[in-house]
Amino acid sequence: MPLLVVYNPVCGHGTARTFFQETVIPLLQEHGHHPDKIQETTHEGHAGDVVVEFLKSAAGPVSIVLGSGDGTLHEIICALHAAPSPESRRKITFALIPCGTANALYSSFFPSSASNQAPPTKLESLHSLLGLNSPSAPRPITLAITTFPSSSTAVDAKRSSISAVVTSTALHASILHDSEALRATHPGIERFKIAAQQNITRWYHATVRLLPAGDSIQVYDRSTDTFVPYPQVASEVAGPADIHGPFAYFLSTVNVDRLEPLFRIAPLQTSLPPPLPPATLDIVIVRPSRDKLVKAESTSDRELFAGKCMTVLGAAYRDGAHVKMAYDSSGEIVEDEGAESGSVVEYYRCGGWEWIPEEADDHAHLVCADGEVLRVDPKSKATCVATQNLDGYSISVYI
Numbered sequence: 001m002p003l004l005v006v007y008n009p010v011c012g013h014g015t016a017r018t019f020f021q022e023t024v025i026p027l028l029q030e031h032g033h034h035p036d037k038i039q040e041t042t043h044e045g046h047a048g049d050v051v052v053e054f055l056k057s058a059a060g061p062v063s064i065v066l067g068s069g070d071g072t073l074h075e076i077i078c079a080l081h082a083a084p085s086p087e088s089r090r091k092i093t094f095a096l097i098p099c100g101t102a103n104a105l106y107s108s109f110f111p112s113s114a115s116n117q118a119p120p121t122k123l124e125s126l127h128s129l130l131g132l133n134s135p136s137a138p139r140p141i142t143l144a145i146t147t148f149p150s151s152s153t154a155v156d157a158k159r160s161s162i163s164a165v166v167t168s169t170a171l172h173a174s175i176l177h178d179s180e181a182l183r184a185t186h187p188g189i190e191r192f193k194i195a196a197q198q199n200i201t202r203w204y205h206a207t208v209r210l211l212p213a214g215d216s217i218q219v220y221d222r223s224t225d226t227f228v229p230y231p232q233v234a235s236e237v238a239g240p241a242d243i244h245g246p247f248a249y250f251l252s253t254v255n256v257d258r259l260e261p262l263f264r265i266a267p268l269q270t271s272l273p274p275p276l277p278p279a280t281l282d283i284v285i286v287r288p289s290r291d292k293l294v295k296a297e298s299t300s301d302r303e304l305f306a307g308k309c310m311t312v313l314g315a316a317y318r319d320g321a322h323v324k325m326a327y328d329s330s331g332e333i334v335e336d337e338g339a340e341s342g343s344v345v346e347y348y349r350c351g352g353w354e355w356i357p358e359e360a361d362d363h364a365h366l367v368c369a370d371g372e373v374l375r376v377d378p379k380s381k382a383t384c385v386a387t388q389n390l391d392g393y394s395i396s397v398y399i
Ligand SMILES: Nc1ncnc2c1ncn2[C@@H]1O[C@H](COP(=O)(O)OP(=O)(O)OP(=O)(O)O)[C@@H](O)[C@H]1O
Pocket: 008, 009, 010, 011, 012, 013, 041, 042, 043, 044, 045, 046, 068, 069, 070, 071, 072, 073, 075, 099, 100, 101, 102, 103, 104, 371
């Protein structure tokens, strides 16, 4: 099978070049795999161009050894979507080498946990390509396609983006927006925590419309630890369901239960894995209106709720404990409370969503797709839909 090796020398702590030259390429050669092309990226967007060019010269299914974070994989997938689609179904299987900052896809497929006898190394996916791990089929990945109807007539107006990890608005999109400016001084995940502190008191004004997968929208019921049909579509005709803001947190994931090795924000992706098909995404929402101690959108109430948000996000680092949190009768957050108290986190599984920001709220117009930050046009919306079919491509990861 044709083999391409691509690595991004500047992602994460900038170690990919040394790791590829000293470890990855020698290991491939030792096992009789001689790459058709080895390419170090030289600029933003380069990885996508390299893959599209390679596919023109290589017939049939291809393997790609990719040394990067999630953002470079995102660029490749977007470049495939922008390129003319193949006439026959094209299979692309990635061996991921986690060299980036967050490496959400890799750390979800090869998780670290207290119970791991031997923590995963950076070579697990490559070992599967080489047949050194116990045999398992490559895992097809679900993609989330976000489209932005544009009022702009500019030729280069960006109309869509595709995520293999996360699509978000609200706090998470603001964090990714602000953290990019901190990359030079904070190359590790601490830049996300600094940006979170800068944005934690903000609320985002929008309406979310949940879109069914097939005819189903599901909501997590923490009292039974199962998904149950979302009430508004239990009627005969399934239709969209609206959730009104303000929102503190709104995020959806495909494929991943975590955004960093220990930040398990969508834990049900692995504890209650979605059956396929149809393709679905998991949505995690935190809204201040569910907290009875929040009376108004005042500075003091936003500060009060910021503390609750930090508690929720902190619990995500404790193996996804936030999905079990509830408000007790005095409005304080407790864990594993009985069914009668209200969940702090709303957790949905469905086919997609629409985010319709209020025009006056500038920050509510930001959307993050795997680290790329885009903006909803005034009076417009973003629509995100899960799929396993990207044009003529079938994309998998060696696990
Ligand atoms: N030679 C290069 N010089 C500058 N930027 C580059 C180069 N090669 C790739 N890039 C850009 O580097 C950016 C960061 O890459 P990537 O997202 O993979 O890593 P990361 O942000 O460190 O990790 P993660 O996405 O997992 O948090 C990408 O936007 C990519 O376009």
